[in-house]
Amino acid sequence: MSRAPQNASSSGLLRRINAVSVLDFAWANDVFTATEAMDATGLTRSTVISRCAELIELGWMREVERAPEPAGKGRPARLYQLRADAGYVVGVDAGQHRVLATVSDLRGAEVGRQEHPVDRAHDNASDRLAVTDTTIDEALAAAGVDPARVLGIAVGVPALTDAQGATPPGPNTFWARMNPGFAEHFRDRGWHVTVENDANLAAHAERALGAGRDVGSFAALLSGERFGAGIVVDGALVRGSYGGAGEMRLLDYVVGVGSPHGLGSLARIWGREAHESGALPADSALGALPTSAIDAPAVFAAAAAGDVGAIALVDRLADRLARVCAVIDGMLDVDRIVVAGGVAPVVGDLLRRTATILDGMVHPPAPELVASSFGADAVIVGASTLALERVRTDALDLALGVVD
Amino acid sequence: MSRAPQNASSSGLLRRINAVSVLDFAWANDVFTATEAMDATGLTRSTVISRCAELIELGWMREVERAPEPAGKGRPARLYQLRADAGYVVGVDAGQHRVLATVSDLRGAEVGRQEHPVDRAHDNASDRLAVTDTTIDEALAAAGVDPARVLGIAVGVPALTDAQGATPPGPNTFWARMNPGFAEHFRDRGWHVTVENDANLAAHAERALGAGRDVGSFAALLSGERFGAGIVVDGALVRGSYGGAGEMRLLDYVVGVGSPHGLGSLARIWGREAHESGALPADSALGALPTSAIDAPAVFAAAAAGDVGAIALVDRLADRLARVCAVIDGMLDVDRIVVAGGVAPVVGDLLRRTATILDGMVHPPAPELVASSFGADAVIVGASTLALERVRTDALDLALGVVD
DNA sequence: GGCATTAAATCTAACGCTTGCATAAAATTG
DNA sequence: CAATTTTATGCAAGCGTTAGATTTAATGCC
Helix, strand or coil: CCCCCCCHHHHHHHHHHHHHHHHHHHHHCCCEEHHHHHHHHCCCHHHHHHHHHHHHHHCCEEEECCCCCCCCCCCCCCEEEECCCCCEEEEEEECCCEEEEEEEECCCCEEEEEEEECCHHHCCHHHHHHHHHHHHHHHHHHHCCCHHHEEEEEEEECCCCCCCCCCCCCCCHHHHHHCCCHHHHHHHCCCCEEEEEHHHHHHHHHHHHCCCCCCCCEEEEECCCECEEEEEECCEEECCCCCCCCCCHHHHHECCCCCCECHHHHHHHHHHHHHHCCCCCCCCHHHHCCHHHCCHHHHHHHHHCCCHHHHHHHHHHHHHHHHHHHHHHHHHCCCEEEEECCCHHHCHHHHHHHHHHHHCCCCCCCCEEEECCCHHHHHHHHHHHHHHHHHHHCHHHCCCCCCC | CCCCCCCHHHHHHHHHHHHHHHHHHHHHCCCEEHHHHHHHHCCCHHHHHHHHHHHHHHCCEEEECCCCCCCCCCCCCCEEEECCCCCEEEEEEECCCEEEEEEEECCCCEEEEEEEECCHHHCCHHHHHHHHHHHHHHHHHHHCCCHHHEEEEEEEECCCCCCCCCCCCCCCHHHHHHCCCHHHHHHCCCCCEEEEEHHHHHHHHHHHHCCCCCCCCEEEEECCCECEEEEEECCEEECCCCCCCCCCHHHHHECCCCCCECHHHHHHHHHHHHHHCCCCCCCCHHHHCCHHHCCHHHHHHHHHCCCHHHHHHHHHHHHHHHHHHHHHHHHHCCCEEEEECCCHHHCHHHHHHHHHHHHCCCCCCCCEEEECCCHHHHHHHHHHHHHHHHHHHCHHHCCCCCCC
């Protein structure tokens, strides 16, 4: 009977644990001294310095020359720093009508971005992969980043995906078109790939950097053409086997809702209906527009300007949104609901009206309603955030492409 | 600047990690040899034996005399075993109308049980605490277990609870009555306490021992007087800040549902309505019963016997249940829905009818519908399971009361 | 400029824990 | 009883840590 051979001390387990502690500290801070790391990690100076040396050797950190300026009393400390340029992550928002890609460094700072439309004529699997490749390559070129230094990529798609990033086969050809095998495609390029539903990525963005930072449970409600929620409960994203948690197919069965239409499409549809049926008051600024110009921004802008007809539409939207929120809260007991997507910047008034209605619908305390600060970038921010988190999680298992 | 002093080797971290590995192996197996533990943990024989010695010293394990029987070829191995009687956990199902308590050993085997009703006259905080204490003490006495050897207790209540086991204050006096400060009360007895919503405990039971073992995501739907679900997604219970995930307050807003009534109460209410309105066919066995004898078991039994009137009721229940399941699945994309509670043993037929309706309501694949095998014990099994899991998680931090 | 002061880095010994190997023990088989 | 097999034990070596003494590099004061 042969057992796997081991190094001393359980395969250097302790050494590894301590290296992770130090690297985590480096990630959470900018320039730091050994003493600061000692306080944060509880390790000895010897250990901290030894782990730092190892991390420098591996390419994750560097020692920086001390700024000539400050200087305290005693011997000046050596300064360490995470090498933000030791590697990069790619985030992709592969939406129905356009593909957006960003390149970010290890600190999450965006260093390159590119976008290309996907028109109806090219809405097929191979074209979608090709345009995505082009978009990524151009974003990398714009950032001046060698593709070999990409440590991970996350792709957001308007489709269900399983834990491996595959979209389950089924009658829904839309999903299959939206996710034409991204996972396998990018794995072939040698990258660590995550493919995730767009609403779930919006939730990741809020959790890491947005309105989800200070609460245990919240829902990020993408509210453009269709409602779709990414749900974080107890600090973790609720996915389900196919990432379909929060897909809100159940809205068909909710009284006063009945469809998955989001705020953007409802504002447009109802606005045009009101316009054509002559239901708008005579002095309505909305009424003066051509029908085809009526869309969500126009409706919200008119309402903000005091247009009575538009305000009636917003009230109607508030009722709809309140019901959607009541369903989410009734099912998941979230502390906050973050309205995300392209409409987020203009829904302030709507949310105030919605909150009043919601108070009467749910068991107190009602979830807090806030607008996302990411606007149309929620998905792409979530993608790069998630890619970066994956890199951080198993940083010590990754070989950095180039070390100088 | 003073830093907390440390032992060598990071506070014995490695030693601890290895001890946990060995103890976990002991928990997962019955009698075992050092060689078996070596294979499972990847540790050396010296290390395994040394950790076993430590665990025996601490009281968690024992060395057992080798059975004279089997014997292989070489030197016979020493045999180790978890001491199932090293400590005990108490599970409590503190329901509205009765309190049930069990005592289980470290392997989860029930060694004592007691039950007491809570009638309306004693439905107040102090009486509820008193009858619970009595029930537990009698269960311990029946098991012959010294209360000092209790390592943890979990209490299931029909109320929301936060992570500390407290029920949030609010207008709902029912919840406050159902959870009259159990957490603090039992902490005063020196026990590690968990207080958790009953539906969530049912979900824990299914996850650990029941129909949730082989799927990543499922809902345990308590279906007696009121619907209430405990939800497990990606292997973890979805709680929310107050454990209210799955509380299903949203049923009020679902088309064709409109109330939180569960299968038990609906069968009774609809059955009696049909009886009194003369809607039951002349040859219905159900119709021959006095109105007050019509309840869920009677309805299901009659339907199983072919009673046309009862079958119509079951069909109506199936429609209601399908809508509830569609809502859960639409929101959470679960792989399976486990119908639990007292009605579980008799809902086989109902679930088959429900599955057909559900197929037409949700996006495929529809969640699988199964009946819980725990019947009315789902909550108490979940309570003892959860208490035991908590003990396992921080076993090495617990001092065993008595070591001989 | 010399010198005390301060704080960080470095060096060394000791320690805890694990591994690996040699050796001993306890059984079976021929 | 000897050979074989398997496990247990004892011991040296090594890793990685901690603790503490020593050295180094700065400042400030005389």
